[in-house]
Amino acid sequence: MNVLRTFLLYALLITCSVVMLFPIVYAFLISFMSGAEVLQGHIWPQEFTTANYVAAFRKVPLLEYLLNSFIVSFLVMLGQLIVSSLAAFAFVFLNFKGRDVLFFLCIATMLIPWEATMIPNFLTVQKLGWLNSYLGLTVPFFALAFGIFLLRQHFKTIPLELYEAAQVSGVSHFRFFWNIVLPLSKTSLITLGIYSFLTTWNMYLWPLLVTNNDRVRTVQIGLKQMQTQEISTEWGVVMAAVIVVILPTLLLLFVGQKHLQKGLMQGAIK
Amino acid sequence: MAKVELVHVCKSYNGKEDVIQDLSVSIEPGEFFVLVGPSGCGKSTILRMIAGLEAITSGELLIGGIKVNGMPPSERNLSMVFQNYALYPHLTVEQNITFGLHTKKISKQEQKKRCLEAAEMLGLTDFLKLKPRQLSGGQRQRVALARAIVTHAPICLMDEPLSNLDAKLRSKMRSEIRQLQRRLGITMIYVTHDQVEAMTMADRMMVLNEGRPQQIGAPLEIYNHPSNIFVASFIGAPPMNLAKAKVLESSLLFNSERVMRLHHHLPSSQQQVIVGVRPEHIRLADTGDEYFIAEVVNVEVLGTETLITFELTKTEHWIARWSGQWNVHVGEQVPLFIDETAFIFFHEDGQRLNHPVSSYVASGEERK
Amino acid sequence: MNTPLPVQPPASVQIRRKRTMRTTLEGITYLLPSLILFSIFLFYPMLRTMYLSVYLTDYQGNPVQFVGIENFVYLLKDVNFLQSVKATLLFVCYTVPTSVFLALCLALMANEKLKGIGLFRTCFSSTMGMSVAASSVIWMFMYNPSIGVINKVLSLFGISDVQWLLDPKIALVSVAISTIWMNTGFTFLILLGGLQNIDPSLYESARIAGVSYLYQLRKVTLPLLSPTLFFVTTVSLIHSFQTFGQIDILTKGGPMDATNVIVYSIYKDAFINYNFGSASAQAVILFFAILVVTFLQFKFGERKVHYQ
Numbered sequence: 010m011n012v013l014r015t016f017l018l019y020a021l022l023i024t025c026s027v028v029m030l031f032p033i034v035y036a037f038l039i040s041f042m043s044g045a046e047v048l049q050g051h052i053w054p055q056e057f058t059t060a061n062y063v064a065a066f067r068k069v070p071l072l073e074y075l076l077n078s079f080i081v082s083f084l085v086m087l088g089q090l091i092v093s094s095l096a097a098f099a100f101v102f103l104n105f106k107g108r109d110v111l112f113f114l115c116i117a118t119m120l121i122p123w124e125a126t127m128i129p130n131f132l133t134v135q136k137l138g139w140l141n142s143y144l145g146l147t148v149p150f151f152a153l154a155f156g157i158f159l160l161r162q163h164f165k166t167i168p169l170e171l172y173e174a175a176q177v178s179g180v181s182h183f184r185f186f187w188n189i190v191l192p193l194s195k196t197s198l199i200t201l202g203i204y205s206f207l208t209t210w211n212m213y214l215w216p217l218l219v220t221n222n223d224r225v226r227t228v229q230i231g232l233k234q235m236q237t238q239e240i241s242t243e244w245g246v247v248m249a250a251v252i253v254v255i256l257p258t259l260l261l262l263f264v265g266q267k268h269l270q271k272g273l274m275q276g277a278i279k
Numbered sequence: 280m281a282k283v284e285l286v287h288v289c290k291s292y293n294g295k296e297d298v299i300q301d302l303s304v305s306i307e308p309g310e311f312f313v314l315v316g317p318s319g320c321g322k323s324t325i326l327r328m329i330a331g332l333e334a335i336t337s338g339e340l341l342i343g344g345i346k347v348n349g350m351p352p353s354e355r356n357l358s359m360v361f362q363n364y365a366l367y368p369h370l371t372v373e374q375n376i377t378f379g380l381h382t383k384k385i386s387k388q389e390q391k392k393r394c395l396e397a398a399e400m401l402g403l404t405d406f407l408k409l410k411p412r413q414l415s416g417g418q419r420q421r422v423a424l425a426r427a428i429v430t431h432a433p434i435c436l437m438d439e440p441l442s443n444l445d446a447k448l449r450s451k452m453r454s455e456i457r458q459l460q461r462r463l464g465i466t467m468i469y470v471t472h473d474q475v476e477a478m479t480m481a482d483r484m485m486v487l488n489e490g491r492p493q494q495i496g497a498p499l500e501i502y503n504h505p506s507n508i509f510v511a512s513f514i515g516a517p518p519m520n521l522a523k524a525k526v527l528e529s530s531l532l533f534n535s536e537r538v539m540r541l542h543h544h545l546p547s548s549q550q551q552v553i554v555g556v557r558p559e560h561i562r563l564a565d566t567g568d569e570y571f572i573a574e575v576v577n578v579e580v581l582g583t584e585t586l587i588t589f590e591l592t593k594t595e596h597w598i599a600r601w602s603g604q605w606n607v608h609v610g611e612q613v614p615l616f617i618d619e620t621a622f623i624f625f626h627e628d629g630q631r632l633n634h635p636v637s638s639y640v641a642s643g644e645e646r647k
Numbered sequence: 648m649n650t651p652l653p654v655q656p657p658a659s660v661q662i663r664r665k666r667t668m669r670t671t672l673e674g675i676t677y678l679l680p681s682l683i684l685f686s687i688f689l690f691y692p693m694l695r696t697m698y699l700s701v702y703l704t705d706y707q708g709n710p711v712q713f714v715g716i717e718n719f720v721y722l723l724k725d726v727n728f729l730q731s732v733k734a735t736l737l738f739v740c741y742t743v744p745t746s747v748f749l750a751l752c753l754a755l756m757a758n759e760k761l762k763g764i765g766l767f768r769t770c771f772s773s774t775m776g777m778s779v780a781a782s783s784v785i786w787m788f789m790y791n792p793s794i795g796v797i798n799k800v801l802s803l804f805g806i807s808d809v810q811w812l813l814d815p816k817i818a819l820v821s822v823a824i825s826t827i828w829m830n831t832g833f834t835f836l837i838l839l840g841g842l843q844n845i846d847p848s849l850y851e852s853a854r855i856a857g858v859s860y861l862y863q864l865r866k867v868t869l870p871l872l873s874p875t876l877f878f879v880t881t882v883s884l885i886h887s888f889q890t891f892g893q894i895d896i897l898t899k900g901g902p903m904d905a906t907n908v909i910v911y912s913i914y915k916d917a918f919i920n921y922n923f924g925s926a927s928a929q930a931v932i933l934f935f936a937i938l939v940v941t942f943l944q945f946k947f948g949e950r951k952v953h954y955q
Contacts, residue, residue, distance in 0.1 A: 236787065
């Protein structure tokens with residue numbers, strides 16, 4: 010009975026994995042096919058060719074797009090970490106008037122769908138002259154209620170005695186924040202870092218709005234461009250680009266999966 | 280009824296090292312049997328194997344004479360109390376107590392009746408509609424006990440059930456559990472790391488260390504006749520005093536500093552031994568006693584008794600336990616006397632000397 | 648020496664007041680970056696959106712003429728807008744229950760203690776690392792009527808030429824299927840985390856009691872998982888209302904507006920037709936829709952949640 014159950018479970022797990030992974034593997038296989046083969050609708054390439062990858066980098070500035078995406082994602086990650094940890098620190102360790110009101114305000118921002126604000130935001134960025142610049146792509150996302158909330162949850166687990174000991178020995182608040190709180194919260198910071206990087210890398214609508222030339226365009230918009238332009242008939246090339254685009258995030262996800270899962274749970278439930 | 284027998288049971292997680300090595304023991308129906316040992320000694324693993332929560336790597340487990348190695352836990356007709364009580368936080372006390380009874384084809388009325396019965400026995404009647412989080416630690420513990428009782432299973436397994444309670448409550452629950460077991464006449468297999476619990480509750484107990492059974496027997500038998508230095512130092516608080524000594528004709532030489540003369544009971548044919556003596560066997564010398572003088576290094580007056588730590592040798596301290604309150608000062612030189620029948624001798628490797636390994640390895644063969 | 652003390656608060660009170668002043672200032676300083684950013688990029692634009700929604704605007708987004716609720720009245724009479732509301736609601740109904748249910752099944756399987764289970768967990772969560780754009784491009788190809796794999800497989804069963812993205816009747820379903828696939832990774836990961844948070848001794852106790860798998864699922868696992876389920880459902884709901892990328896790449900809101908969900912409609916009105924007033928009115932509606940859904944979810948969904 011137990012053996013049968015295990016067998017059935019494995020069968021189910023494998024079936025589900027195949028279904029879940031199929032689109033990714035399929036794209037991977039297509040990316041190695043010649044154009045003619047793609048049009049015949051094969052699933053397994055008769056001959057693996059890297060020509061599509063070469064073409065993908067040659068026909069569109071994929072490398073620049075990748076670099077842009079890296080820079081933007083990295084900046085947003087850094088910005089969110091700094092801004093969120095500062096705020097979370099104040100919410101946990103500094104006791105001042107109006108703190109709870111401000112915290113409520115921060116939480117309330119989670120209720121505002123970002124899409125409902127994009128029109129004025131676009132106009133603001135336009136007025137600031139930040140269209141087609143890294144500033145326009147990154148700064149609006151530096152403050153993140155979820156990030157503040159996540160870090161606050163973790164900071165709250167730091168024993169208050171540590172704070173009191175620092176107070177007694179006359180260590181300044183910022184020192185305490187920098188030398189004690191941040192090192193002790195490494196795991197949450199990593200979680201938040203992975204989360205921000207992933208979401209920024211995958212961001213679509215905002216980059217679509219604020220970039221209209223190749224200078225700071227991100228890979229996601231690059232994909233859309235490829236898919237709508239004339240090379241859209243060359244599916245192999247498009248898929249090669251897709252693989253290049255998803256590779257960094259998939260790797261990051263596999264490395265950080267455990268972190269992410271634990272951290273997101275913390276932010277979610279308690 | 281329900282006898283539990285383990286025959287040459289081994290457990291290994293990785294197929295290489297054994298966590299439990301060749302364990303054989305037979306637990307009689309109606310017995311209160313305690314598995315005791317330091318954390319990580321495998322005692323919980325044994326309990327979980329009996330429960331069926333862990334697979335047995337090799338050997339046989341018999342319950343009521345039937346081999347149950349592959350049988351799912353629910354068919355073994357036993358109940359279990361977990362260390363953290365394993366109460367369902369979303370169910371009321373009543374629902375917790377009756378959880379799963381429907382699988383045993385017990386009618387709703389009977390379930391209700393049993394639940395009330397158990398609740399009354401444990402003083403939970405007023406709490407039946409509450410959720411576990413509204414209860415105190417002791418009350419939660421009782422709910423866990425009630426859940427074990429209502430199944431009317433002849434065997435009850437307990438995995439460190441008192442470790443989450445404070446000291447006062449713990450001693451109260453100790454006697455409550457013991458009384459409950461007597462009243463219901465069930466076989467109890469109880470895991471603990473606390474030797475006091477083992478000593479006070481057990482009919483028989485098994486001392487474990489690193490997955491190996493050290494000694495099986497009644498508490499006093501184990502206390503008085505430890506089969507090796509591990510048991511000697513694990514059972515009893517403060518533990519048995521131990522020290523290496525050289526045997527020179529009819530005297531013991533400790534660290535070439537102190538000599539104690541013996542008249543008989545000399546360990547046979549050994550040059551190096553480990554000498555053990557319980558703290559209560561070291562007393563203040565009377566006139567006429569063959570005493571030795573030692574310097575006191577620490578005194579703890581506990582009200583009913585006084586613990587005196589003295590220097591046996593420069594590097595070894597022993598403890599003497601005198602009942603009553605004694606006005607001894609640190610640095611004082613006191614004359615001490617040890618009745619030589621109180622000495623227990625161990626081989627250098629830790630095994631008991633002049634005491635054949637009888638109480639140790641209460642294996643299947645020996646019993647037959 | 649013995650002059651009476653001047654009438655003023657004792658020194659200690661003054662010091663205390665000064666100190667609270669200082670800590671308040673310090674607290675605000677730490678919060679300043681967040682507050683400024685939230686104000687500029689969230690609170691101000693939200694208010695501005697509401698403001699614009701009652702104006703007619705020029706093509707640069709400047710309010711020209713106050714029209715009151717006319718934008719809203721117009722929208723509610725507008726067939727296109729009603730269609731986009733319908734598409735959005737249908738889309739939410741298609742995607743949210745399905746992806747939560749599927750992810751729950753996957754998480755239950757992946758929570759079993761088996762050899763190599765880590766590998767399966769990685770597989771199931773992999774779509775979380777996939778961007779909407781990349782996923783959509785892949786699905787676009789899979790949906791391709793002539794060379795895509797889906798029609799190739801279906802043709803084996805004698806079904807031919809399904810126009811997945813061009814048939815108004817099925818385009819929304821097609822987009823929903825691809826979206827469910829994209830969402831599964833995240834939902835799965837959170838639900839798995841929730842399952843792993845459940846104390847294993849509760850399951851062991853159930854095993855000793857001998858209850859069946861389904862009974863255990865109903866009476867133990869799901870109630871204990873309910874806070875997590877509640878969370879993922881709420882997040883999925885909100886997320887689903889905000890769908891944009893896959894629509895933009897797969898269908899562009901077509902065919903015949905069948906997939907013109909509200910965010911896409913806002914995007915088109917604002918950035919293609921430069922009708923900022925109407926777009927803002929839609930954005931306000933979106934805001935309130937999400938607010939109401941979240942509120943309802945908390946009001947009615949949370950009752951069934953067992954917090955520990």
